[in-house]
Amino acid sequence: MEASRNWRIAATVAAYAAPMNSATPPGPDSGLSVERAQLSLGGQPILRDVSLRVARGEFVALLGPSGCGKTTLMRVVAGIQRADSGRVRIGGRDVTAAHPAERDVAMVFQSYALYPHLTVAQNIAVPLTMTRLNGLQRMPLLGGMMPGSRAARAGIQADVARGAGPLGLSHLLDRKPGQLSGGQRQRVALARAVIRAPGAFLMDEPLSNLDAALRVTTRREIVEVHRRVGAATLYVTHDQSEALTMADRIAVMQAGEILQIATPEVIYRDPVDLRVASFIGSPRINLLAAMAGESGEVRVAGHPTPLRSFARGPVTLAIRPEDWVMDAEGLPARVEHAEFLGDHTLVHLRIAEAPVVLRTGTGLRVTVGESLRLGFAPERALLFGADGRRIPAELREPARA
Ligand SMILES: Nc1ncnc2c1ncn2[C@@H]1O[C@H](COP(=O)(O)OP(=O)(O)OP(=O)(O)O)[C@@H](O)[C@H]1O
Numbered sequence: 001m002e003a004s005r006n007w008r009i010a011a012t013v014a015a016y017a018a019p020m021n022s023a024t025p026p027g028p029d030s031g032l033s034v035e036r037a038q039l040s041l042g043g044q045p046i047l048r049d050v051s052l053r054v055a056r057g058e059f060v061a062l063l064g065p066s067g068c069g070k071t072t073l074m075r076v077v078a079g080i081q082r083a084d085s086g087r088v089r090i091g092g093r094d095v096t097a098a099h100p101a102e103r104d105v106a107m108v109f110q111s112y113a114l115y116p117h118l119t120v121a122q123n124i125a126v127p128l129t130m131t132r133l134n135g136l137q138r139m140p141l142l143g144g145m146m147p148g149s150r151a152a153r154a155g156i157q158a159d160v161a162r163g164a165g166p167l168g169l170s171h172l173l174d175r176k177p178g179q180l181s182g183g184q185r186q187r188v189a190l191a192r193a194v195i196r197a198p199g200a201f202l203m204d205e206p207l208s209n210l211d212a213a214l215r216v217t218t219r220r221e222i223v224e225v226h227r228r229v230g231a232a233t234l235y236v237t238h239d240q241s242e243a244l245t246m247a248d249r250i251a252v253m254q255a256g257e258i259l260q261i262a263t264p265e266v267i268y269r270d271p272v273d274l275r276v277a278s279f280i281g282s283p284r285i286n287l288l289a290a291m292a293g294e295s296g297e298v299r300v301a302g303h304p305t306p307l308r309s310f311a312r313g314p315v316t317l318a319i320r321p322e323d324w325v326m327d328a329e330g331l332p333a334r335v336e337h338a339e340f341l342g343d344h345t346l347v348h349l350r351i352a353e354a355p356v357v358l359r360t361g362t363g364l365r366v367t368v369g370e371s372l373r374l375g376f377a378p379e380r381a382l383l384f385g386a387d388g389r390r391i392p393a394e395l396r397e398p399a400r401a
């Protein structure tokens, strides 16, 4: 009986979830795609059947906690690591077996990977010297005397100067990486990646070593470079505000699995999985144990709510902190603690022993120990089954049988 109920829930959720994830617009052969990549390292599954598509001109943020496999996936796309199975396509070509240099990708690594013996200017220039100078022209001393070398080198130098300016590196061009701070090294790595126009940008937490102010300006810089070049950009971060502000779509990854790929709004408002709902949003979404009765009515500790569930039995009701409203018919709650944060206040309460947070503007005054009744607009509430998958909620009585 349990199995058949789970199956029914799974079937309705799958039918419901499919259209949300297929909002993907990418063209048939542009950008980059990973199809069904699997990888185990040391007997541990690291990538579990990962599929992902980034259209040309699209910016996709790969968001997930530490150790979930983000860097590994980037390495597979870049060709530094081979997956056990699955395919990688870039710019319409199957590059699954191609060498990294043949993939037309520029990657910014989490660890900057700069050449320690080259200056900042020379480091930034590497991708250009590889493409614009031939083998003879690249030679250390004689190279400069080869025909065409002087003009090509002057062009490279001008491009490096132009690329270094917006990232605040102009005064550091003659230094070696060892003479730079972590944040400065990271910006050199970024400048080196964006100096040419590849088919795909892979960026692995390129802002992790920058201070807060520089991070905000560099974010904008990266988005502008992405727009200018029109490449497919895959951008790893574990910072949700970075993902929400920069990306066209967000891929939420956990434990080697991509749980959902969708626009920031859909990820926030319409998560298909409890793990996605809990990972996005600060403060975290409120979770309440609830029960869906025979006719689907959802109750919390016996109190009715305006929701009806398609599934029966125990469910998790999830409400964002900003979605609570005062409602005389609502769930009984007790105020435990309030944090004034200038433009808003976070009120910590308990509903039937479960801790919940309410985010409010400056209007509401509450006192510790006070009892309130909290309601919510049914279309703002999310329901999840015991397996963590989203359950569709009916908002109204069904129109007809
Ligand atoms: N060579 C290896 N052998 C065995 N396990 C590995 C190897 N390389 C990575 N792992 C494991 O694979 C998992 C994913 O690592 P990965 O570096 O991709 O995570 P991540 O999502 O980039 O994390 P972070 O946010 O901390 O950078 C981790 O649990 C890591 O310990």
Ligand SMILES: [Mg+2]
Pocket: 070, 071, 072, 110, 204
């Ligand atoms: Mg990583």
